[in-house]
Amino acid sequence: MGGERRVGIPWRTRDGRFSPFKLAVFLALFLPALWLVFRAFGGAGGLGPRPYMEAIHRSGDWAVRLWLISLALTPFRHMLRLPALALVRRMIGVAVFAYAALHVTLYTVDLAGDLGKVASEIWLRFYLTIGFVALLGLLALAATSTDGMLRRLGGRAWRGLHRLTYPLAALALWHFGLQSKLEVSEPMVMIGLTLWVLLLRWPAARTGWGLALSLPLVVLATAGIEAAWYAVRSGAPLTAILGANLMTGLGLRPAHWVALLVGAAILLVGLARLRPVAPVRRRRLSEVP
Structure with a gap:
C-alpha cells in the first residue's frame, strides 16, 4: 500500500x-x-x-x-x-x-x-x-x-x-x-498578452529573433484592436485613435503596457537561457542492465 x-x-x-x-x-x-x-x-x-x-x-x-x-x-x-x-x-x-x-x-x-x-x-x-x-x-x-x-x-x-x-x-x-463599456484598458492589455502567448505556441516565435519580432507585432496589434474597438463604438476616425494609442501624451495606453510586460517577459527568458543546463550523462555499455 x-x-x-x-x-x-x-x-x-x-x-x-x-x-x-x-x-x-x-x-x-x-x-x-x-x-x-x-x-x-x-x-x-x-x-x-x-x-x-x-x-x-x-x-x-x-x-x-x-x-x-x-x-x-x-x-x-x-x-x-x-x-x-x-x-x-x-x-x-x-x-x-x-x-x-x-x-x-x-x-x-x-x-x-x-x-x-x-x-x-x-x-x-x-x-x-x-x-x-x-x-x-x-x-x-x-x-x-x-x-x-x-x-x-x-x-x-x-x-x-x-x-x-x-x-x-x-x-x-x-x-x-x-x-467593461467605455473603459477597456485591461481587456485590451489581456487581448495583447493573449495574442503574444498564442504566437509563442509556434516554435519559431520562441527563438531569439522570433521573440524580438514578436514584441512590435503584438504592440501594433494591441493598438490596432483598441483603435478599431473605439472607432466602431464611437465613430471616431480610426487613424486618429491609432495615433493616440501609440503616443504617450494621454498616459500609458494598453499598447504601452503590453510593450512593458512582454519586454519584461522576453528579458526573463533571455536570463533563463543563460542558465547552464546539466549535460545528460550517457550510460556505458557495461552499465546497461
Whole structure:
C-alpha cells in the first residue's frame, strides 16, 4: 500500500510524491477569493456602494487572468526550461472554471436568485450570452480534466476537446471588453498578452529573433484592436485613435503596457537561457542492465 498512487491530492505528483511547488500554486489560487472575502467584511475600504457588482467584476477579472496564465504555461515551460510548470496546468485550468462559476453565481445572487431573470438576461444581452457560452465550455473542460476522463475519451478526442480553450478564451475576452463599456484598458492589455502567448505556441516565435519580432507585432496589434474597438463604438476616425494609442501624451495606453510586460517577459527568458543546463550523462555499455 505504501507505493499506491494517491489520486486527487493536488499537491502530489502522479507518482504520489509531495510537491512544494504544486502546494504553493494550489494555495495561491485561493488568494484572489480570500481577498474578495476580506474586502466584503470591510477590509481595504470594502467593496464600494455596489458590493455584489464589484465582486462580480473582480471574480470575472481573475477568471480571465488565470486563463491567460494557463495558456502561457506550455510556451514558458519550454522557454524557461522549467518542466515543473506542466504539473500545475490542469490545476490552474480548474481554477479558471471556479472563478468563472463564482462570477455567474454572484450575478445570480445580485438578481435575488431569480433564475428566470438570469436566463432572460443571458438570452437578451449579447455580452452575457457569449460569456455564458464560454462558461459552458469551461465546464466541459474542467469535467474532462482528469486522467480517468483522458483514458475514457482517448488521447486524440481529449486533445481535440481541450483545444477549444482557445476559441473559448476569445469569447471570454470579448465578453470582458463588452461588459467593461467605455473603459477597456485591461481587456485590451489581456487581448495583447493573449495574442503574444498564442504566437509563442509556434516554435519559431520562441527563438531569439522570433521573440524580438514578436514584441512590435503584438504592440501594433494591441493598438490596432483598441483603435478599431473605439472607432466602431464611437465613430471616431480610426487613424486618429491609432495615433493616440501609440503616443504617450494621454498616459500609458494598453499598447504601452503590453510593450512593458512582454519586454519584461522576453528579458526573463533571455536570463533563463543563460542558465547552464546539466549535460545528460550517457550510460556505458557495461552499465546497461
